[in-house]
Amino acid sequence: MMHLNLLRLGACRVPSRLMSTKSTSVEINDKTGVAILSMCRPPVNSQNVQFLRDLKSSIYEIENNKSRGLILTSANSNVFSAGLDILEMYNADKEQLGTLWTELQNVWIALYGSGLPTAAAINGHAPAGGCLLATACEYRAMLPNCVIGLNETQLGIIAPKWLMSGYQNILPQRLAERALTQGRLFTTEEALKAGLIDEIVNSKEEALEKCLNFIGTFAKVNPLARSLTKLQFRAANIKEFEKIRQKDVEDFVSLASRPEVQKVMGDYLENLKKKSKK
Amino acid sequence: MMHLNLLRLGACRVPSRLMSTKSTSVEINDKTGVAILSMCRPPVNSQNVQFLRDLKSSIYEIENNKSRGLILTSANSNVFSAGLDILEMYNADKEQLGTLWTELQNVWIALYGSGLPTAAAINGHAPAGGCLLATACEYRAMLPNCVIGLNETQLGIIAPKWLMSGYQNILPQRLAERALTQGRLFTTEEALKAGLIDEIVNSKEEALEKCLNFIGTFAKVNPLARSLTKLQFRAANIKEFEKIRQKDVEDFVSLASRPEVQKVMGDYLENLKKKSKK
C-alpha cells in the first residue's frame, strides 16, 4: 500500500518525466525508482512501425536511466494492445513488411532481454502482439473479462519460434503446444488457471500496485546479480533468436505477401469499415 | 454430439474407406473429414515389422488424403497396443532386430511429425510401444482400469531419447525423469492426474467422440498455419532424432542381442506358453 501511495504522489505532483514519444509516455517515480511505460496510440495501441520504434526507445531509455523496474500498461481503456496494425500490412510492399516485422523483433528483444524487473499491468485485451508484450515481462496482472493469447493460427499466420519461447517459459509444454496450434485466446480466468497471468485485479490502479509489489520483491537483491541471472535464464532463447533473426523476417514477408493472406486482411478491414459506419 | 452423430452415420452407412492393410483399417468420414485409424493385429496389437509398416503406410495415406485429423484406436478390446512383438526379437539376428527398430522409428516420426491434428482413443492397455503411439498424438482419451507408460527399464531396456521427448512434451520434467527411471505404468486415474492423458471416458464410443471434439477445436484455424506451428514446436526433438537415428538403431541391436537380454525374452515367452496351456 505504501508503494502505491508513493506512486500516486509521484504521478500527481512531481513525477520525474522522461522524454515521452508520440505513442508512449514514461513516468519514473522518484521514490520507488520504478518506471511506468504507457502505450498511447488510440484507440487500441495497434502496432505500426512508428509505435514499435517509440516503444523500443522508451524501453531502452528506462533501462539506461537506471530505473528499478519497468511496468508496461496501456493509456487506452479496454485494450492493452491489439497487435500488429493491419493497415500497415495491407497492400504494403516487401520493404514495408520487412521493416514492420524487424521493429516487432526489436521491441521483443528489448523487453524480453531487459535486465530490469519487468511487469505488465494488462488493463484490457491482449491478443497476438499484445500477448507478445505481456509474456516478455516477468509478471502479469490482468483485468477480468479480457482475453489474452497468441491467436496467430486463427489469422492464418504463424507465431515465430522466438515468440513461442515466451509461452514456453510460462506454460507447461503440453498446454503451450495446444494453445499455439489452436490460436487460443484465454479469458482472464482461464489465463490465471493456466499460469499465463499471475493475478486478476479489479482496476488499473490495483494492477499497477501488484506490479509494484512484484518489483518490490527484488528490494534486497543485488541488481547486477539479478540482471545476470535473468539473462542467463533467457540466454538460450535469445541466442536462438539471433541465429534466425534475418530468416524470420524473410519468412514473414513471404507469408504476408501471399495473395490469399492479403485477401484475408482486405476483407477484415472492409468489415471494420462497415461496422464503423453503422 | 453433432460430430459424433455424423461419424456414426458415416461409419454405418457410407464410410469412404481408404485402402486398409492387413493389420490396420482406415475410415474417413465424408462429413467430418476425420480419419479413424484402427489397429487390428489380434490379440494385443503387438508390433512386428509388418504391423509397423502397415501403420506407417496408413498414417501417410491419411496425411496425403487431406484428412482433417487422425484418430488412432484399437480394434481389439482391452488392449490399445502391447508394444514390440517379442517373438520377432527372440533369437532374431542383427539384421532383423535392426529392421524392427527402424520401422518403430518410422512409425514414431510419421505420427509425431504429422501436420494433422492427432488424437488417441486409448481403449485398452498402452505399455511401452503402445504408450509411444499415444504420446506421439496431441490428445489422449482413455478407458478406466487400464495402464499406460514407458516401462522399458522394467524390461531391462532403455527408452531412447526420441521416445523420452514425447514424455517431456507432456509431463513436468521431474515427473518424466522419475517415471522413466522407474519404468512406471500409470493407471488411467494416475495418468489423468499427471497430465499424461486428457480425459477419462467410459466407452470406446465416448473416446472417439472426445477425440473428434478435440479435432473440432481447430475448425476455425488455418490448416497450413496450424501444421507449421505444430512442426515448429516439435522441430527441436525431430532434428535431434534425425541426428542420432542410425546410432540409435545400432544401440538397440547391440542391447537386444546380449545373451542376458535374450534370456529375459526367452523366459517371458516360456511363461506365456505355460499360461496359455492352462
Added chain:
Amino acid sequence: MMHLNLLRLGACRVPSRLMSTKSTSVEINDKTGVAILSMCRPPVNSQNVQFLRDLKSSIYEIENNKSRGLILTSANSNVFSAGLDILEMYNADKEQLGTLWTELQNVWIALYGSGLPTAAAINGHAPAGGCLLATACEYRAMLPNCVIGLNETQLGIIAPKWLMSGYQNILPQRLAERALTQGRLFTTEEALKAGLIDEIVNSKEEALEKCLNFIGTFAKVNPLARSLTKLQFRAANIKEFEKIRQKDVEDFVSLASRPEVQKVMGDYLENLKKKSKK
C-alpha cells in the same frame, strides 16, 4: 517399515562401514544395500575445500561399491548444509577461490551424474550450496520450519547455469526464473507446494524411511537400464556443463575477487563474530 527396521538394525549393530572421511561418514546396510552418506562438519556443514573433497570421495566410493542407492543427510541437527564456507572465500587469493569452485563443481557432477538412485533427507536448512546438493538428488524429504533455495542473488552472486539446471529439472520454468532472480528461500511448506521437495516429514528417521521407500521403487528395475535412462535424461545439462566448466571457474573467481563482494563477506563475518560474543 520393514526397510526402516533393517536400516536401524544395520546402523546400531553390524553396519558394513565404508571408509569414512574427516567430514563425512558412510554406512551401507547389508540387507538393503543402500548407503547413507552423512555430512558432519559442525556446526553447519559449511563447504570448504576439504569438506567438498571428502564429499566427492564418499559419493564415488558409494557408486563404486555397487550400492543400491545413496541417501544424503546431515549429522548436524538444524542445518543440512549452509553452503560455501565464507571463511575460505574472504581474503582468499585467486588460486584458492578457483580451487574452491572447482571442488564445488566436482561434487555437483558426482552427485547429479550418479547412476545410483539418490535421495536427500533434508534434516535442516538448505540454502545455496545446501540446496545445490538437495536438488542434484532425485528425491527430497524435508523437516518442517526449514528453508531451502538458491539465494545467490541475495548475496550478490550468481547461480551458475549448471546449478540452475537442477532447478529447471524440478520447478516449472516460470517459477524457476522467478525464484532464481529473487534469490528466494522457500519454507518447507512452500517448497512442497512448488514441487521443490517431495515430502514433509516429522523426524530425521522418517526422512530416511521415505528416502528408502523411494529407492525401493526401483526394486524391480534393471539397475543398468535405470542408470542409462537417468543419465540420458540429464545428459544435455551435463554436456552443457562440461563445455563451460573452465570458464565458469574463471567467472566465479573474477566475481568473488571484486572488492565490493569481498566487503560484503567481511561485513558478514564481522557480524557473525559480534553475535557469537553476545
